[in-house]
Amino acid sequence: VTLRELDETLAAAGQMLALDPPLGAGDAATVGGAIAAADSGPLRHRYGAPRDLVIGMTVRLADGTIASSGGKVVKNVAGYDLGKLFTGSYGTLGLITELAFRLHPLAPASAYVTARPGDIGAALAAVRQAQVVPSAVEVDWPAGELAVLVEGTAKGVAARAGTLAKLLGGQESQRPAWWGAYPWEPGGIGLKLTAALSRVPALLTGPLRVRGSAGTGVLYAALPPGTGPDEAGRIVGDLRETARDAGGHAVMLTAPSEVRDRIDLWGPVDGLALMWRVKQQFDPDGVFAAGRFAGGI
Numbered sequence: 001v002t003l004r005e006l007d008e009t010l011a012a013a014g015q016m017l018a019l020d021p022p023l024g025a026g027d028a029a030t031v032g033g034a035i036a037a038a039d040s041g042p043l044r045h046r047y048g049a050p051r052d053l054v055i056g057m058t059v060r061l062a063d064g065t066i067a068s069s070g071g072k073v074v075k076n077v078a079g080y081d082l083g084k085l086f087t088g089s090y091g092t093l094g095l096i097t098e099l100a101f102r103l104h105p106l107a108p109a110s111a112y113v114t115a116r117p118g119d120i121g122a123a124l125a126a127v128r129q130a131q132v133v134p135s136a137v138e139v140d141w142p143a144g145e146l147a148v149l150v151e152g153t154a155k156g157v158a159a160r161a162g163t164l165a166k167l168l169g170g171q172e173s174q175r176p177a178w179w180g181a182y183p184w185e186p187g188g189i190g191l192k193l194t195a196a197l198s199r200v201p202a203l204l205t206g207p208l209r210v211r212g213s214a215g216t217g218v219l220y221a222a223l224p225p226g227t228g229p230d231e232a233g234r235i236v237g238d239l240r241e242t243a244r245d246a247g248g249h250a251v252m253l254t255a256p257s258e259v260r261d262r263i264d265l266w267g268p269v270d271g272l273a274l275m276w277r278v279k280q281q282f283d284p285d286g287v288f289a290a291g292r293f294a295g296g297i
Helices: 003-011 031-037 082-086 120-129 154-168 197-203 229-245 272-282
Strands: 054-060 066-070 095-101 109-115 136-141 145-152 171-173 190-194 209-213 218-222 250-254
Touching: 003 031, 031 095, 054 082, 066 082, 066 095, 109 154, 120 136, 120 145, 120 154, 120 197, 145 154, 154 171, 190 229, 197 218, 197 229, 229 250
Parallel strands: none
Antiparallel strands: 054 066, 054 095, 109 145, 109 171, 136 145, 136 209, 190 218, 190 250, 209 218
C-alpha cells in the first residue's frame, strides 16, 4: 500500500497517519518501506517518529516463522515490542507483513508562519520556549528560512500563528515550496544528519544545502553538484565529526556509485556488536538484505 493511497482512505474518515517521509519517492513510497527505513518528515515534531506510531506488527522470519507483537489498539499492546526493533532495520531482520498504527484526527485548521531570522539558533530557542505547540519546525539553509506549522481549532491556530509571527519577525504564509522535500537533485549526494536540539545550528555550515526538522534535530543535507569521490570523502568525514560533537550522526542516503564505493555509507555506529547479535538471532544465514545495513549487517 502506498502512503498516498492510505492517506486518501484515512482522510475520508477524518483521520490521518502522521507518517510523512521527505518527498523524493513520489507516489511510489509505500507504508512498509517508510517503516523499514524509519523515514520521517516534518510531522515527527508533534506526532513522533515512525517507531512511535507502530502499535502492532506481524513479521515473517527467515525460517518461515510468523511472529506478531502489539495489537490494534493502544491498550491491547503487550509482549515484546518487535515494532521498535524492526522499524529502521532496512529489511535485514525479516519481512514485515502487517502493521497496526496509532492514528490521529485531521486538524480542523492549520497555518504556516515563515521567517528569515538573523540568528537561526536564537529563533529556534525562542520557539521552544514559547507556548505555541508547533506541529513542525522546519529549516531551509543557506536560504536561512524557518517555517513553523501550527494545527488545531481555527481560533487557537490564529492566536498561535500571530504569536509566532511577532516572535520570529515573520508572517503567516502558504506552505513553503521546499517543505518536506530533500535538498538534493536526482543523482546527487545526500545525507541524513542528526543532532541535539541546541546544536542544530552547528549542522548549518559549509558548502551544504540543508533542510529538515530543526525542531527534532533530524536534517537532510546535499553536497554541491559535481562533488567528486575525494572531495565528498573529505566533506563527509568533516560532517561526521561535526555531527558527533553535536550529539548525533551523519549517514549517506544516496550517491553515485563511484562515491558509494569509496565512502562508508553509515560511518561509526554505536552498539554494532549488539546489532550483529540481534541479526544472528533473527537471520543467522543472512537471508534478508545481507550487507544492506550498518557494518555490513
